[in-house]
Amino acid sequence: MNDFSLMGKLLDGVEVEWRALGEVAIKISSGGTPQTGVKEYWEGGTIPWMSSGEVNFETIYKTENFITEAGLKNSSAKFVPKNSLVIALAGQGKTRGKVARTRISLTTNQSLASISLDEKIVNSDYLYHFIKTQYENLRQISSGSGTRGGLNLQMISNYKFPLPCPDNPKKSLKIQTEIVRILDAFTAHTAELTAELTARKKQYHYYRDKLLSFNDGEVEWKALGEVGEFIRGGGLQKKDFTETGVG
Numbered sequence: 083m084n085d086f087s088l089m090g091k092l093l094d095g096v097e098v099e100w101r102a103l104g105e106v107a108i109k110i111s112s113g114g115t116p117q118t119g120v121k122e123y124w125e126g127g128t129i130p131w132m133s134s135g136e137v138n139f140e141t142i143y144k145t146e147n148f149i150t151e152a153g154l155k156n157s158s159a160k161f162v163p164k165n166s167l168v169i170a171l172a173g174q175g176k177t178r179g180k181v182a183r184t185r186i187s188l189t190t191n192q193s194l195a196s197i198s199l200d201e202k203i204v205n206s207d208y209l210y211h212f213i214k215t216q217y218e219n220l221r222q223i224s225s226g227s228g229t230r231g232g233l234n235l236q237m238i239s240n241y242k243f244p245l246p247c248p249d250n251p252k253k254s255l256k257i258q259t260e261i262v263r264i265l266d267a268f269t270a271h272t273a274e275l276t277a278e279l280t281a282r283k284k285q286y287h288y289y290r291d292k293l294l295s296f297n298d299g300e301v302e303w304k305a306l307g308e309v310g311e312f313i314r315g316g317g318l319q320k321k322d323f324t325e326t327g328v329g
Contacts, residue, residue, distance in 0.1 A: 088268065089215060092261045099248040103209075104239035108198040112171065112235060113190030114158025116149050123153030130188035131159065137170045137182045137194065140214075145188055159189040162196040165206050167213065169195045169220070172232040179220035179233065181213040195238050203251065204243075208258035211265045212243050 104110060113132075116123035127148035136145060149159060162168065166184050170177045172193045183206060190196055199206045213220075220241070224233050247254040306312075 096246045098244040100242040101245045106204045115191045116153035116157040132190045134193040137180045140182050142184045167197040179217050183210040205258040207262040
C-alpha cells in the first residue's frame with residue numbers, strides 16, 4: 083500500500099475541504115545562489131544553503147553547503163524557517179516535483195520553492211506526506227516536457243490539498259497529527275524492511291560467491307554438453323493453428 087492509498091483510508095469518513103496551498107501558507111518563495119566565484123560569499127559561511135539535489139533526503143537536518151552573511155545580502159537567497167516544506171521546481175532526472183521538510187532554518191537555491199505554513203491551520207508534516215503522494219501529478223502540470231519542464235510558484239500556490247474538518251481547527255489538527263504519526267511509523271517500518279532486505283541480499287551474494295569459488299584442482303570443470311542434452315524448440319506455422327477446440 084502506498085502513502086496515497088493509506089492517506090485516503092485514514093481520511094475515509096472524514097469531512098474534507100480542498101484548499102489551495104496559497105490559502106494556508108504564510109509565504110511561498112524561491113531562493114537564490116550567491117555568485118560561486120566570490121569567495122566572500124562562501125568561505126567560512128555559517129548559514130545552511132540547500133541545493134536541489136538535497137530534496138532527496140526528504141527530512142533536512144543539515145545541508146552540504148553554507149553561505150556567509152555577505153552571500154545572503156548579495157543574492158536572492160532568503161531564510162526559510164524550520165518546519166517548512168521545500169519543493170523542487172526544476173532539475174534533471176527525477177528531482178522535479180519532490181518535496182522535503184526542514185528541521186532547521188536554512189536558505190535554498192532558486193530551483194527550490196519554500197512553503198512556510200500557518201501551523202494553526204495545517205500541520206506541515208501532514209502536508210509533507212500529502213505532497214509526497216502528488217509527485218507524478220506535479221510533474222504532469224510542469225511546463226514543458228521531459229527534463230526541460232519546470233514548476234513555478236503560481237502552480238505551487240494554486241495546488242490543492244485535503245484539509246480535514248475545516249470548520250473545527252482543533253479537531254482538524256488532531257486528525258492531521260494522528261495521520262502524521264501513522265505515516266511516519268509506516269515510513270520508518272518500510273525503511274527498516276528495505277535495509278533488512280538490502281543486508282540479506284548482500285549476505286546472499288557473499289555466501290553464493292564463497293560457496294561457488296574454487297581453487298585450482300578442487301573441482302573438475304565440465305562443459306554443459308557433457309552433463310545434459312540441449313533441445314531447441316520449433317516454430318509454429320499458420321497451418322498448426324485452429325480457430326476451435328481446446329489447446
